[in-house]
Amino acid sequence: MDALQLAEKLKQGGSVWHFHFLDKDCKFNPKRGKFALIIEDKTGNKKTEFFFDASPLETSQKLAQLLYGTGFLGAKPQRTGNKDFENLLALASKCKKEGKHWCYHHLVPSCAFNSHKGMCVILLEADGQILEAIYNSNSMGDLTELEKLFYSSK
Numbered sequence: 001m002d003a004l005q006l007a008e009k010l011k012q013g014g015s016v017w018h019f020h021f022l023d024k025d026c027k028f029n030p031k032r033g034k035f036a037l038i039i040e041d042k043t044g045n046k047k048t049e050f051f052f053d054a055s056p057l058e059t060s061q062k063l064a065q066l067l068y069g070t071g072f073l074g075a076k077p078q079r080t081g082n083k084d085f086e087n088l089l090a091l092a093s094k095c096k097k098e099g100k101h102w103c104y105h106h107l108v109p110s111c112a113f114n115s116h117k118g119m120c121v122i123l124l125e126a127d128g129q130i131l132e133a134i135y136n137s138n139s140m141g142d143l144t145e146l147e148k149l150f151y152s153s154k
């Protein structure tokens, strides 16, 4: 079963799931040098890892659509006003413009990678820095803004 099939199965079964797209040198990547997609099934508390030689960007985008709905990249983000996020977004935009590598992670409260348990975190790795924006309420609007930037063509 590939990542997309697993996600479809979890969704159909009504599971609480989410996923991570990890770049080759991402700090969360257990196999540096390969791209990874990690699917967490919080219903069964299972983590499934998939590794790739070539970037699975398209699969990642499909997973995001499965998780958030197909319209989410077209939606107008309702920004939260989180100051840390504004800095984070500015750095991501700068890196995108300059063609520098960056990756981001949305860590839900129950996520295995989340060191701020109970909170939602948007984490950016860019330009040798790690920036975090922490939320005790819905971070979805800010996340959508970042996703749009990430998946938009260069």
Ligand SMILES: [Zn+2]
Pocket (backbone or CB within 6 Å): 022, 023, 025, 026, 027, 028, 103, 104, 105, 125
């Ligand atoms: Zn990363």
Ligand SMILES: [Zn+2]
Pocket (backbone or CB within 6 Å): 018, 019, 020, 040, 107, 108, 110, 111, 112, 113
């Ligand atoms: Zn997670």
